[in-house]
Amino acid sequence: MKRMTLMHFLVEQQRADGPVDANLRLLLEIVSRACKAISIAIGKGALAGVLGGAGSENVQGEAQKKLDVISNEILLEANEWGGHLAALASEEMEHPHQIPNRYPRGEYLLVFDPLDGSSNIDVNVSVGTIFSVLRCPEGIAEPDESAFLQPGTRQVCAGYAVYGPATLLILTLGDGVHCFTLDREMGSFILTQSNLSIPADTKEFAINASNARFWEPPVSCYIDELIAGKDGPRGRDFKMRWVASMVADVHRILTRGGVFMYPRDRRDPTKPGKLRLMYEANPMAFIVEQAGGAATDGRRRILELQPEHLHQRVPVFLGSRNEVERVTRYHLEAGA
Numbered sequence: 001m002k003r004m005t006l007m008h009f010l011v012e013q014q015r016a017d018g019p020v021d022a023n024l025r026l027l028l029e030i031v032s033r034a035c036k037a038i039s040i041a042i043g044k045g046a047l048a049g050v051l052g053g054a055g056s057e058n059v060q061g062e063a064q065k066k067l068d069v070i071s072n073e074i075l076l077e078a079n080e081w082g083g084h085l086a087a088l089a090s091e092e093m094e095h096p097h098q099i100p101n102r103y104p105r106g107e108y109l110l111v112f113d114p115l116d117g118s119s120n121i122d123v124n125v126s127v128g129t130i131f132s133v134l135r136c137p138e139g140i141a142e143p144d145e146s147a148f149l150q151p152g153t154r155q156v157c158a159g160y161a162v163y164g165p166a167t168l169l170i171l172t173l174g175d176g177v178h179c180f181t182l183d184r185e186m187g188s189f190i191l192t193q194s195n196l197s198i199p200a201d202t203k204e205f206a207i208n209a210s211n212a213r214f215w216e217p218p219v220s221c222y223i224d225e226l227i228a229g230k231d232g233p234r235g236r237d238f239k240m241r242w243v244a245s246m247v248a249d250v251h252r253i254l255t256r257g258g259v260f261m262y263p264r265d266r267r268d269p270t271k272p273g274k275l276r277l278m279y280e281a282n283p284m285a286f287i288v289e290q291a292g293g294a295a296t297d298g299r300r301r302i303l304e305l306q307p308e309h310l311h312q313r314v315p316v317f318l319g320s321r322n323e324v325e326r327v328t329r330y331h332l333e334a335g336a
């Protein structure tokens, strides 16, 4: 494959009269540069004194890691001045962040999880940044939470960076999924794979099985069948993987197939799942569908859910289409 940088790719996309205009191109170049800075900060680990807790909690009531806060700051500072954004929202901030008056505003809304899976940081396991881009509704000067509450089908683009053995940037603009690998010497993201495709069938499933006693019956039935393997109704054996870092689990599925599940469970009826719709489920669902996979909340297509608040949680079933359709069917057959 001819070496093409992310910038070159975006210029080509802009020429191709697709969704990429100058401001979206600037937005994506800035986000990719912020992900590079996060990758460098993470890569220093204990040498930079950035491991461990920040001594604060985020809006979810979860203890923040120093790198959660650092990553959030990197993305905020990188995106304030460019004139491409109307506002930003993040898992780490209760309310949307307004663009300071000294800078121009643009038409896009950026919503992100600056460092997903950060509980894995201190044990040196892959983590990532997840982002989603929406258009700000017409005529809104100060976008508040309501401006962000759009279904996932309205996403202009979505992507994630995964900070693993290599730092990768995965991006969809609504016309396939593309993978860029960070060339650390050049400091550029290089296109290394285009039009990623998730196999419709798989032998791998990803779920935190320690929550089994809290699952709804359709989930228990589906997982029991996978565990029964060739002696059960599925007639073949399956393997389980669970990194507990959504970006790492989703990237494996994007690369070789699989089904990722974080179901609703009976522990806390106020929390219909752990993962957040706006900056985890929606961007990942957009990417997975663009790669030929499927993504539901057990009953409905994730991208069609109407968000009710910024930090809303949803159950997530995504990945190889035939498996997602099966577990979704089990939910629908079980009724409400």
Ligand code: P6P
Pocket: 116, 117, 118, 119, 208, 244, 245, 246, 247, 274, 275
């Ligand atoms: P559990 C990370 O905290 C995260 O939000 C996702 O990245 C990951 O898939 C999930 O939570 C892991 O949850 O309950 O297994 O720790």
